[in-house]
Amino acid sequence: xxxxxxxxxxxxxxxxxxxxxxxxxxxxxxxxxxxxxxxxxxxxxxxxxxxxxxxxxxxxxxxxxxxxxxxxxxxxxxxxxxxxxxxxxxxxx
Numbered sequence: 001x002x003x004x005x006x007x008x009x010x011x012x013x014x015x016x017x018x019x020x021x022x023x024x025x026x027x028x029x030x031x032x033x034x035x036x037x038x039x040x041x042x043x044x045x046x047x048x049x050x051x052x053x054x055x056x057x058x059x060x061x062x063x064x065x066x067x068x069x070x071x072x073x074x075x076x077x078x079x080x081x082x083x084x085x086x087x088x089x090x091x092x093x
Contacts, residue, residue: 002063004055006039007032016040019050019069021058034058039072052078056085 003024010016019037022030036058037050055073059065059082065073073079 002033002058002061004036004058004063004065004069006066006068014042016042019055019072021063024064048072048076050076050078052076052081056082060085 001024002021004019004021005028006017007020007022007029008015008017009029017039018032018035019039020032021034021036022032026032034054036054037048039049040047050072055078070079073082
C-alpha cells in the first residue's frame with residue numbers, strides 16, 4: 001500500500017520536509033517512489049510547494065495521505081479538487 005507522507009531532510013532543530021509517495025512499510029526517510037512536493041514549516045507563513053498533477057494522480061491510483069499531508073492538501077486546495085472529481089462511494093458508473 002502506498003502512502004503520501006513527509007520525509008524529513010532538514011538539519012537538527014531546522015526541519016524541512018519532502019512530500020513523497022512511498023510504500024507504507026518503508027521507514028520515514030527510506031526509499032520513496034516519487035517526490036511530489038516540499039514543506040518548510042519554519043518560515044512564516046509556512047512554505048508548501050506541491051506538484052498538483054502528480055499528487056492527484058497518486059490519490060486517484062489509491063495512495064493514502066497521512067493526516068499531516070491531508071491537512072497540507074486541504075490548505076493548498078488539492079484535496080477539494082480530488083474530492084470533487086471522485087464519485088460518491090456506491091454510485092453507479
